[in-house]
Amino acid sequence: MYKKILFGTCLTEYCDHIFNYTLNLAKDNEASLWIYYGLGRLNLNQEQVTQAIKNAEAQVADAYVERIRTKGLVDYKINVSDGDVASEMTKLARNAGMDVIVMGTSTQAPISIGEDINVGPLGPVVSETILWAPCPVLVIPPSLIPGLAQG
């Protein structure tokens, strides 16, 4: 079903939960898991951008690699870039032939800022990703987070 899954993260607690869902999805489908973290437009020189990307890659690896290995997945890639996040992520999805992009509703989702689990308005990145994505986009709501799920 899904052979290549792209997980878009902003390294928040909410993304941590979405990552668990993505890991299960990747395991079920024996898929290759790509993690994308966008830095946005940086007003820095080339050297500083390269350093910022390097630092961010280390942050992403710290946040997720251990869990990927624990889950028994070996086929994964970390991709960090600067530039418009939705545009870069959909470009990556197109170039790498992704089957699905997995992401949350918003960096500002209430759970991310320590409030309740109600779904808020869609963030600009997910809205634009849905519009530009060459593949299906799977949006995981905050209400699905274990222990906080509705109903």
Place this chain on the structure above:
Amino acid sequence: MNAAGKIENILWPNDLSNCSEEALPHVLSLAKQYGAAVHVLYVAEDLSRHDPWYGGFNASHIKKIINWEMKKAKERLQEFCQSGLEGFVGYSKKIEVGDPARVILDFIDKYSIDMVVMCRRGKKNNFAMGGVSQKIVENSPVPVVITPSAKHLEK
């Protein structure tokens, strides 16, 4: 996936548009992968909920229009399912009347839906993202897969 890590019930809201049909392969792949049941839902817009801005209207006319839409939707949904879901036994179809987004959200609760799959554009195809899809992504308590339309991918 639900709390048990399974996808048992997939909802495919269908407005009988081409775009809805384009989501079908995705729905079927997911259903086969997870052994899930597929719920096909068509929602007829409840015209009577609109305010009578230009004076009262005859409720029986509205009822006739809705009944006609329900009848046509039933026939078309039957054709749709027979051609698209042929050989797939685990599906059920339902036609409801009301505000489409509200009915879909209620359906998710009522039938313990684990995932919704719908197309980005709706029947009207006026905007890049349909109003119903947007409301569902913003308010759904379960994961939603939004599939792009072929028209969009051609660009």
